[in-house]
Amino acid sequence: MTTTPTAAPPRRSLPGRRRAAGIAAAPVALALLASGCTTGGGGSGAGGDGEYSTDTIRTAMIADPNSFSPLNASGVSAYNVSSMLYGTLLYQDEDNTTTGGLASEYELDPNGGTLTIREGATCADGTEITPTVVADSLQAFVENSRQKEIVFGPGAPSFTPDDAAGTLSIELEQPWADMERGLTLSETGIVCPAGLEDLEATAAGEVEGAFSGAYTLANNQPGVSIDFELREEGFTFPEYSTPAEGAPAKNVNFAIIADYNAMANGLLTDTLDYATLVGESMHRVAGEEGFETSIYPATAMFVMFNEREGMPLADPEKRRAVAQAISREAFNDAATDGDGEVLSSYVPTEVACAYTGDLPIQQDAEAAAEVLEGESLKMIGTQATGPNGAGNSYISQALGEAGAEVDLRNVDNTTWATELDSKPEGWDLTIMNLLNLSRTQYGGLSQFTGSAPEDGGRNSTGAQRAEVIEKVNEAMAEPDEAARCAIYEEIQTGLLEDAAIVPLSTLPAQPTTAEGFSIRQFNGTVSLMSMRITA
Amino acid sequence: MTLVNSAATQVPHRVSFKAPNRLVHHPWARFALRRGGGFLLSFAILVVVTFLIVPLLPGDPAVVAAGEGATQEQIAQTREALGLEQPLLVQFWQYLVGIFTLDMGYSFASGTTVTAAVFSRLPFTAEIALLAVAAMLVVSIPLGMGVAIVTRGGRNAWVDHVFNALTSLVYAVPNYVLATLMIYVLAIRLGWFPAGGAATLDALVLPTVAIMLGPACVIARVVRREAVTILEQDYVRTARGWRLSPWRVNLRYVFPNLLTTTLTLSGLILAGMLGGAVVIETVFGWPGLGKGVVDAIIMRDYPVIRGIVLLLGVLATLLIIVVDVILAIVDPRNLGGSAHD
Numbered sequence: 001m002t003t004t005p006t007a008a009p010p011r012r013s014l015p016g017r018r019r020a021a022g023i024a025a026a027p028v029a030l031a032l033l034a035s036g037c038t039t040g041g042g043g044s045g046a047g048g049d050g051e052y053s054t055d056t057i058r059t060a061m062i063a064d065p066n067s068f069s070p071l072n073a074s075g076v077s078a079y080n081v082s083s084m085l086y087g088t089l090l091y092q093d094e095d096n097t098t099t100g101g102l103a104s105e106y107e108l109d110p111n112g113g114t115l116t117i118r119e120g121a122t123c124a125d126g127t128e129i130t131p132t133v134v135a136d137s138l139q140a141f142v143e144n145s146r147q148k149e150i151v152f153g154p155g156a157p158s159f160t161p162d163d164a165a166g167t168l169s170i171e172l173e174q175p176w177a178d179m180e181r182g183l184t185l186s187e188t189g190i191v192c193p194a195g196l197e198d199l200e201a202t203a204a205g206e207v208e209g210a211f212s213g214a215y216t217l218a219n220n221q222p223g224v225s226i227d228f229e230l231r232e233e234g235f236t237f238p239e240y241s242t243p244a245e246g247a248p249a250k251n252v253n254f255a256i257i258a259d260y261n262a263m264a265n266g267l268l269t270d271t272l273d274y275a276t277l278v279g280e281s282m283h284r285v286a287g288e289e290g291f292e293t294s295i296y297p298a299t300a301m302f303v304m305f306n307e308r309e310g311m312p313l314a315d316p317e318k319r320r321a322v323a324q325a326i327s328r329e330a331f332n333d334a335a336t337d338g339d340g341e342v343l344s345s346y347v348p349t350e351v352a353c354a355y356t357g358d359l360p361i362q363q364d365a366e367a368a369a370e371v372l373e374g375e376s377l378k379m380i381g382t383q384a385t386g387p388n389g390a391g392n393s394y395i396s397q398a399l400g401e402a403g404a405e406v407d408l409r410n411v412d413n414t415t416w417a418t419e420l421d422s423k424p425e426g427w428d429l430t431i432m433n434l435l436n437l438s439r440t441q442y443g444g445l446s447q448f449t450g451s452a453p454e455d456g457g458r459n460s461t462g463a464q465r466a467e468v469i470e471k472v473n474e475a476m477a478e479p480d481e482a483a484r485c486a487i488y489e490e491i492q493t494g495l496l497e498d499a500a501i502v503p504l505s506t507l508p509a510q511p512t513t514a515e516g517f518s519i520r521q522f523n524g525t526v527s528l529m530s531m532r533i534t535a
Numbered sequence: 536m537t538l539v540n541s542a543a544t545q546v547p548h549r550v551s552f553k554a555p556n557r558l559v560h561h562p563w564a565r566f567a568l569r570r571g572g573g574f575l576l577s578f579a580i581l582v583v584v585t586f587l588i589v590p591l592l593p594g595d596p597a598v599v600a601a602g603e604g605a606t607q608e609q610i611a612q613t614r615e616a617l618g619l620e621q622p623l624l625v626q627f628w629q630y631l632v633g634i635f636t637l638d639m640g641y642s643f644a645s646g647t648t649v650t651a652a653v654f655s656r657l658p659f660t661a662e663i664a665l666l667a668v669a670a671m672l673v674v675s676i677p678l679g680m681g682v683a684i685v686t687r688g689g690r691n692a693w694v695d696h697v698f699n700a701l702t703s704l705v706y707a708v709p710n711y712v713l714a715t716l717m718i719y720v721l722a723i724r725l726g727w728f729p730a731g732g733a734a735t736l737d738a739l740v741l742p743t744v745a746i747m748l749g750p751a752c753v754i755a756r757v758v759r760r761e762a763v764t765i766l767e768q769d770y771v772r773t774a775r776g777w778r779l780s781p782w783r784v785n786l787r788y789v790f791p792n793l794l795t796t797t798l799t800l801s802g803l804i805l806a807g808m809l810g811g812a813v814v815i816e817t818v819f820g821w822p823g824l825g826k827g828v829v830d831a832i833i834m835r836d837y838p839v840i841r842g843i844v845l846l847l848g849v850l851a852t853l854l855i856i857v858v859d860v861i862l863a864i865v866d867p868r869n870l871g872g873s874a875h876d
Contacts (some may be wrong), residue, residue, distance in 0.1 A: 176702070222652040457606065
């Protein structure tokens with residue numbers, strides 16, 4: 001553990017700045033009063049605990065969370081908030097393994113298993129976290145969350161708490177080997193009884209007794225900031241195989257900053273201690289003295305086809321021709337400026353059992369032209385696929401060079417999501433920019449296999465691929481990881497041969513910490529619970 | 536009678552019509568009626584326009600509200616819960632009731648009430664806009680007046696040339712370029728100010744300067760032009776003939792006559808700053824209403840779009856009324872009609 005003397009000066013104390021600002025502000029004191037004096041002190045160097053120069057981590061998130069409840073969390077901001085406020089039974093650890101959280105011990109297999117709930121764990125209101133409390137929360141998750149299938153599979157799980165023994169047994173209706181990974185998702189965070197009593201107030205962050213995690217919500221100003229405060233007792237941090245160095249922050253302040261360059265400015269001028277950067281802002285701090293950076297795949301991008309009856313790309317020959325027309329490297333250059341990793345699957349290489357070999361369909365412009373010449377194709381894509389949808393433009397251009405007449409529509413995320421599922425006649429191909437925070441094979445597969453949206457599923461392609469679902473079920477029932485990976489490899493190569501998708505590249509993100517702070521990532525996801533003050 | 540008033544007598548007062556009711560006949564009452572009527576009309580238009588935002592913009596609000604990964608069934612349930620399948624007139628009535636009870640629903644993006652989502656940003660917008668306008672007036676009025684005085688009667692023509700060139704140059708540079716330069720030099724290289732955020736008082740300096748420089752150039756040029764004209768007026772010459780000190784002449788007889796134009800323009804600039812500082816708010820990561828409405832549009836957060844647009848519209852209309860009232864107090868001739876009319 002790195003320590004500094006108690007008398008260490010606060011980070012960049014700049015009295016001159018405040019004096020200058022004070023002079024500038026003096027003539028308009030009335031204006032400040034009228035506006036409620038929103039600005040105040042804080043941040044850098046605020047109150048050390050005697051061991052470190054600060055007890056606060058100042059960071060940022062790109063948008064407000066949609067909810068303060070893990071049960072209906074959606075999007076990265078909500079996942080981050082949930083991971084701060086609610087403890088999960090398990091956490092991700094190195095090399096695609098898991099480690100204990102609220103569960104101190106666990107024995108899990110594809111059919112279910114038993115978890116021992118950690119002794120002494122309490123909710124923020126002091127309520128003991130018993131197996132019954134955990135079972136009730138998981139049942140609420142099953143009833144409310146859209147991630148239920150990712151965690152427990154298609155069947156209904158049953159939870160049997162034994163408060164005397166301190167254990168919770170889970171029995172799955174259908175084998176689901178992903179459950180162990182699923183129980184690390186922040187959406188499975190344990191909501192305490194006070195929170196379950198009033199789900200609406202919990203979603204608004206108004207029930208302090210709902211929290212089971214290391215932090216409580218100290219302040220929420222929508223669009224401005226969210227502040228968290230470390231609890232005094234009854235919480236636990238993950239037991240990583242390599243323990244995190246340094247001290248957890250007593251206060252974590254998230255500013256809502258909707259621009260990555262503004263976040264980079266904040267890091268460079270000492271108003272932020274940690275931020276995850278995306279796009280060109282990554283280059284502004286990478287290699288700069290005083291910062292530590294790493295890269296992880298924020299999303300995986302691949303071409304997805306509308307395979308409904310009567311649509312041109314329901315024809316596998318045409319889909320293969322599209323795959324032949326595309327260069328993944330050129331796409332990566334267009335969409336990520338070459339910062340991404342070229343993919344061979346619908347999941348990043350960090351995901352267990354990801355296929356990383358050669359593509360069965362290689363680029364062949366001439367062969368593509370023979371099939372695509374004169375073909376009219378409607379492409380819809382989000383502007384988030386590279387700067388202003390540059391990735392979409394590349395695909396459109398590549399197909400155009402192969403002789404296809406491509407009608408490309410670059411739209412915002414909402415229009416894209418609306419039209420993909422509600423106007424299936426309006427598109428032939430699109431680029432899926434998949435977050436897949438579960439980092440599982442099924443998290444990727446569920447986007448283009450299984451039931452179509454019109455039948456209650458998530459598969460926007462309209463092609464059910466029953467044979468793939470069968471193999472997925474086979475993999476989920478397989479307790480041996482090597483054997484499971486063999487099945488997944490078969491699934492991936494089969495889908496690639498059929499050109500069900502065309503893998504493209506990852507969209508990278510760069511967690512960046514200033515000197516004196518650290519954060520770790522596991523299997524391609526950043527863990528806020530590993531955030532520490534180190535100096 | 537002051538010399539200002541003697542100047543005023545050169546312009547005939549507007550004809551006043553006799554009304555049977557004394558109260559209505561009172562200039563301030565007529566002023567209040569006219570402004571109140573204008574406000575109500577503007578408010579009604581704002582309400583209709585903000586209501587129509589949802590049906591007119593592309594994309595299904597229910598898809599946003601239902602969240603990532605929602606099935607068609609869940610989206611349909613959300614649409615029903617939001618009342619989006621009801622007839623437009625019913626939705627409009629509910630919207631009206633919501634406005635007058637300050638219950639405009641919940642943000643799709645943050646799940647908080649629209650009132651909280653909007654009013655959490657309002658102080659930041661008010662802070663930067665009021666500070667910028669105050670700084671703008673403090674800089675531009677003395678500058679414009681000073682240049683007019685120094686160059687009166689064709690003297691020191693080079694000062695005029697430098698002033699014109701500099702104000703043109705600064706005004707011509709887009710504020711986001713100025714903002715980026717200031718961040719690079721003053722924040723990143725010299726470390727004098729933070730580059731963004733709203734956590735400390737000194738974070739106000741750069742965005743305020745970036746937002747006020749362009750308008751300050753406009754006001755300074757207007758003040759200079761007005762001051763040149765006023766300095767040639769008979770009453771100013773008379774004041775000089777009385778051997779009053781230049782300070783007294785300028786402050787007592789020139790400055791008050793600049794206020795009508797300056798305040799009118801400043802009011803409009805302030806109204807524009809309330810919602811129009813999007814670029815500056817983005818560059819500095821300042822959590823204001825302008826950025827808020829753009830983010831809400833991108834995320835199709837319709838309730839928040841409605842809330843912010845309505846609030847900005849009401850604030851802008853009220854600001855213009857406040858400016859009119861100040862102008863009417865400064866010069867009662869304005870009671871007959873607004874400087875904006």
